[in-house]
Amino acid sequence: MHRIASWREGDIISDIYLCRTKVVGKTKTGKSYYSLSLQDGTGNADGKVWDLSSGIDHFEALQYIKVEGEVQRYQNALQLNIRRIRLAREGEYDPADYVPTSPYPIDGMYDRLLGYIRSISHAKLRALLEAFFVNDAAFIREFKAHSAAKSVHHSFSGGLLQHTLRVTELCDDYCKKYPLINRDLLLTGALCHDIGKVRELSAFPANDYTDEGQLLGHIVIGMQMVAEMANRIPDFPEVTKHELCHIILAHHGEFEFGSPKKPALLEAMALHFADNTDAKLEIMCELLTENDAHGWLGFQKFLDSNVRRTET
Amino acid sequence: MHRIASWREGDIISDIYLCRTKVVGKTKTGKSYYSLSLQDGTGNADGKVWDLSSGIDHFEALQYIKVEGEVQRYQNALQLNIRRIRLAREGEYDPADYVPTSPYPIDGMYDRLLGYIRSISHAKLRALLEAFFVNDAAFIREFKAHSAAKSVHHSFSGGLLQHTLRVTELCDDYCKKYPLINRDLLLTGALCHDIGKVRELSAFPANDYTDEGQLLGHIVIGMQMVAEMANRIPDFPEVTKHELCHIILAHHGEFEFGSPKKPALLEAMALHFADNTDAKLEIMCELLTENDAHGWLGFQKFLDSNVRRTET
Amino acid sequence: MHRIASWREGDIISDIYLCRTKVVGKTKTGKSYYSLSLQDGTGNADGKVWDLSSGIDHFEALQYIKVEGEVQRYQNALQLNIRRIRLAREGEYDPADYVPTSPYPIDGMYDRLLGYIRSISHAKLRALLEAFFVNDAAFIREFKAHSAAKSVHHSFSGGLLQHTLRVTELCDDYCKKYPLINRDLLLTGALCHDIGKVRELSAFPANDYTDEGQLLGHIVIGMQMVAEMANRIPDFPEVTKHELCHIILAHHGEFEFGSPKKPALLEAMALHFADNTDAKLEIMCELLTENDAHGWLGFQKFLDSNVRRTET
Amino acid sequence: MHRIASWREGDIISDIYLCRTKVVGKTKTGKSYYSLSLQDGTGNADGKVWDLSSGIDHFEALQYIKVEGEVQRYQNALQLNIRRIRLAREGEYDPADYVPTSPYPIDGMYDRLLGYIRSISHAKLRALLEAFFVNDAAFIREFKAHSAAKSVHHSFSGGLLQHTLRVTELCDDYCKKYPLINRDLLLTGALCHDIGKVRELSAFPANDYTDEGQLLGHIVIGMQMVAEMANRIPDFPEVTKHELCHIILAHHGEFEFGSPKKPALLEAMALHFADNTDAKLEIMCELLTENDAHGWLGFQKFLDSNVRRTET
Amino acid sequence: MHRIASWREGDIISDIYLCRTKVVGKTKTGKSYYSLSLQDGTGNADGKVWDLSSGIDHFEALQYIKVEGEVQRYQNALQLNIRRIRLAREGEYDPADYVPTSPYPIDGMYDRLLGYIRSISHAKLRALLEAFFVNDAAFIREFKAHSAAKSVHHSFSGGLLQHTLRVTELCDDYCKKYPLINRDLLLTGALCHDIGKVRELSAFPANDYTDEGQLLGHIVIGMQMVAEMANRIPDFPEVTKHELCHIILAHHGEFEFGSPKKPALLEAMALHFADNTDAKLEIMCELLTENDAHGWLGFQKFLDSNVRRTET
């Protein structure tokens, strides 16, 4: 199989890819053409179909297609000049191969997450975590397969798990350094802080904002999920429920980033720093990994700076 | 009875007031004194007890006390120079007399609010409104007695009802002018937009932020109340629940004012404008009513301007 | 006549349109072509002239032209592939047909506006309004025909009148709810608040910023018009002139939106809210009317949010 | 005469001062006292009247009073402990002695200002300047006597003239360095940029905001004065009037500082820089002159920084 | 010895304290008094000297004084009502007892810091660190004794070391989680990031901004110290010097917090997050430690929020 990450200029391709988007364009001379975004688990590339008159069967975005063509270079990027397209047939491909996936093994990460849950002393908080991460098979399946974002960072399957685990590890590290922190509360907040994303973003291959996600956002959705679960656990303390909800509401740290409350508890501050640290460092690491150029990479909107790889 | 609003300089007072706050001060010569904030339904005034050596029984803040003293003027405000204090006895006073109250009759306003509910065509939305405003006696009692704020505007009993009704009227007016608006959705949003305040603020006489209110805020609390109620109504449409929740989340209009989402629906914008219009005009009206001075009143933080009464 | 709003893909057109803009482009192969923006009273569309070698007479932007061609679809929009163009002859067309116009009848709206003027009790304020809206035929003609903006909202003939009337209605409604408002002053302010636009924007078909408009802006121009008129009315009270001028200066509410003063009078606040409410709700309504798509419409700069049509 | 700037601790004073403000206070023991702000042309000082029982005649703020007392030091400032007060009689004092005045001779500055007017080549602009600064005796008298601000900088008689002259000099200097500048237009703008202050601020001794000043501000008032004058000059070019008005409107440079338009002409930018440079450097110079301390002077709100005197 | 932290109301004190500040006040009746801030290694308290007529020898701020008096409560804080003061004599006290000090042992922290230096592989970076932290005895003495701030956080002796070590530990932890980080560069940056504070702040007991500190700030001072040291190390690579300087310049993360460059390298981002995390969590921890109250502590400027202790 010819994975997109291993394409080289001049390669002749005959393989199956997920067609993420399909746009019909028109050249200045009035001829129609297709501009496609092709995807497999290793990356994305543009594909162009200049001649629609023969060899191009009907297909739609988010279908799997067998394409034939040649890899060409266009403005420093590779793209596929496509001559033939047909729909792929069930059994010809495994959808799992077409989803970008965390570089870390999902099950290994999940085991470590469960280890953190077992380390929680507060019985009610542990019960709440188990209700999600141990007992709810549908939630577990979704949580493991989800990304943490549409595109900014961790936008691959397993990304939500990877980010959640990393934030939890950072928080656990803070607990050793700042003994005033209530570890049970902070780790519960860390493990739950982004669970609203399983409803804010649709599953792969779409991995796009849901209507509920656009209207309410993962912060409020996640807080609701936690509050409803706490309400179902007998004798869950009210003040603990409010503190946990606050920690989730405040984890973006600032109003302008969508938190309706600023961090008012030590654990809320700690979670905000852990979340922000992992998000920004991951953006930078993904950028440096995708891009093997030396020198300055240009202005990066999410980092609000021009950046470059360290040379020391 | 000598209501605070009718005090005049030189009056000799012997009456019962609510002691809202009690601070122990010390003069420069080392003598202790009390600085009290006295309240009845007509307003507030400071009281000073310079001599604690006799005639002053023990009492605490938020108790009703019988005070004797003389009204004096100090830096343009009246205050009571107190010589005697004792606790008021049950039966000597009616707590309802000590709460600042809306200038409009509560029941008349509530009837108009019920009229709006009856005018809602959408059966599920009307059911949701009735669940709160018709069927839940505890909620109704609280809602009618609550203020809409600790101090900024409508900070009197009945204030939440008065503000809710006014916002609903403004919204109903918009519906006539902009026929694209979904009236059922907008009016439901208007009627519910601040119900979270019954949990964000404690009841009178305290009328102060609750712990839950500080941690979560009335926007998120209110949205949760609406979402939970919708979940209990059979066949309540999911999309309608999300739209209604969005309208409540977005009603402050801007992230910096605590809305985790900006208005994305026509009804969300309309509610935001109605809420903002009534809040700011009410602040200005209360300011002009309390203050009979001519000329410029000085910089007003919540209006971000120096203001004066119109002379035309 | 084939109005632009009723074009369908494949239609063969032979009709007269206003050419709003004409840009000469060059294809990559060096051939010149024209890119036109065509307009009639129902809307706008792009037109392309790929072959300039025959059948294309000389014409300029803002002239009326007879075009022949075929309607084609390009990137989700219809455009006209033009083969022949000649200048339209006087008498072949009525310029009034080529101006986008308010959906409400102009004269009906103007009658209601006059009704508001007759309801003003303050003799000097009514005299000022009559000087503009009753006695100055040139002003009346311009005011009725003007848009309220180049493009953002109410950018059609009659738009200034429609917006002014709507703002006045909202203000009149506020007067009933907030009795402290001086209705004569507020309604005079509402009726005059945007009259500076008759000099900030040129008349149709251009409907573009004038030099004076760019240099001074409609807020200051309008205030000057009101001040000069007040100076001509015998015994017009100075304080009323200043208050009215303030209300106009402050109606954008914030420095950053071009008001050199923040609202300091109750009526100035009320006018600001009415103006802002109608402007933003109209932007949203126009957006939803022009766009029949379901789902999310994408980020809207003037609303600072992604938006969608309500589905309840 | 014992000018305030020459008071020393322990001096016995018996002299006439302007009483700028008079506040009635009450000590903790309930005794009334007066807290006065005394002024002469050299500065301000507090005065205290602890014993009102004898020797203190009736007087009001903004009256001239003869006071007797002793200079004392209170928290690093001198104040007068007053024992006797009576109203000063006409003839006993010259009001001109009680107004803080520019350190530069008024007439010398005005002569230089007239020199700039004579250097203007553009006949209509020169006519406009002469209409104000040569032909309008009332305006000239006010302009010469006015301050440029209530308190921030140049808050002394002659301050408006001094600031106007300095800004004009800076602009004249720019003209030599940037030959694209239209000197006639820029100097006319510089000479007129703050003339609205003769109506925004009342004359000395009050030197406070007028009602018109609060409602409209000197930027808009000044532009109106210029526009009305231009309208009275036959054949004054419209475009020049608009450009001159723009230059005045934009001279604060930013919306947030009250300019309804940003500088769009080279001359508008130049005037903004000259105005800002003189305003800020003058604030700093006045601060260093008033304050003979070494070391850091503390955070200065108008300079947005802690500052200190240069030691090199 | 009667340490300030162990004072109780009513205690009779006769002990030596550092007088940090001395202000001469005057009562309303004109009597002078002293208001002192007393300090020992356990905290601060106010002291009042109401009667200066006897028993009060001459002394100045920043001298050690023997005081006698009684502890009283004033507005929820303890203060000392002082009757006698004399200068303390050399030998009567140990200055080290009067400086607030880190709760962690200085030498233990310093050993761990040296351990980090030994772990650096890059010979030139290690040489640079050793030049400061191993070979420069004067620097080492200052660095160990310095605070990290005048008042905000870590404002005690050893605070600079404690903060530096904590930030280095956080960075070391990041290196394990994000393998792209250049550990040698990041840890060198972490160890040096605040060394400029030894010149920005004076040593205890003053612990106040120096003139150089006010004019240049610790970010630029520290970068200069590092650059000059790198220049003295033979063959120190230029690019490494620039990267290290950048990391120090950018460690406040935003222009508005005084960094003249935004983080452009992965290590610069990492250091910024570590610094910000420790600074803010330490502020919160110190606040909760100093303050044993339950409930909401009020708005905290440096955290931009009202905060409270967690109750779970």
Next chain:
Amino acid sequence: MHRIASWREGDIISDIYLCRTKVVGKTKTGKSYYSLSLQDGTGNADGKVWDLSSGIDHFEALQYIKVEGEVQRYQNALQLNIRRIRLAREGEYDPADYVPTSPYPIDGMYDRLLGYIRSISHAKLRALLEAFFVNDAAFIREFKAHSAAKSVHHSFSGGLLQHTLRVTELCDDYCKKYPLINRDLLLTGALCHDIGKVRELSAFPANDYTDEGQLLGHIVIGMQMVAEMANRIPDFPEVTKHELCHIILAHHGEFEFGSPKKPALLEAMALHFADNTDAKLEIMCELLTENDAHGWLGFQKFLDSNVRRTET
């Protein structure tokens, strides 16, 4: 020689130009072409090579090339349709002819700069200036040839000198108007304020940010250069060194423009105003000079406004 500024549509060109950038594009039909930016001392223009099959030798960006082709108009700009390219041979051209250069003679400007240095009374400050501008031949050569910016303003050879001289002249003018200014300190600051640009930007023809420039910025680099030079001058006063460094650090005036300190000295404010005035007026003047159109030129990002040429 056919200088770019004198090209006219239809000209046949056969001349040598510097190729600043070279981008390989591909037409929609898949054919490669070159898009070049050509430069000589009079300006820039685009060049297109549509046919690479013959007549086009190998060349790279920043080489001098002999090109043959025809000048054509494309979207209101002239571009060269190129048919032949070969590398220019040494001796065929003088690199100095290909660098945009200040309109003022370099040596004349430098003489005036030296005149300012001779006028400095403070021996140590004059020694510091001479160390750079009189004794360091390499620095002098670079300083004279440098631009003051990559593109915004003064982006031509001699631009750094021209801007430095203009700022120094403005400062000298301020010294006459505000006698409190220390002229020696201010003029030394003015002369040195941008010397860091000789290391922030590379020399022509590249004139682009260096790595050091991106990482540290000219403000900090320049301050370091000044501090190191002061350290080498015997008995240079410490406080003067700090004040001079502060003046350079603070000359952008605001944190958001990259100054790590706000101006705290009178001279620091004065330098900031001079720098800002020249930068913005020069942007506007260059814009009006390059662009001979009448009317509004459109929104200018660096001036934050739409602008037009004055018509008076």
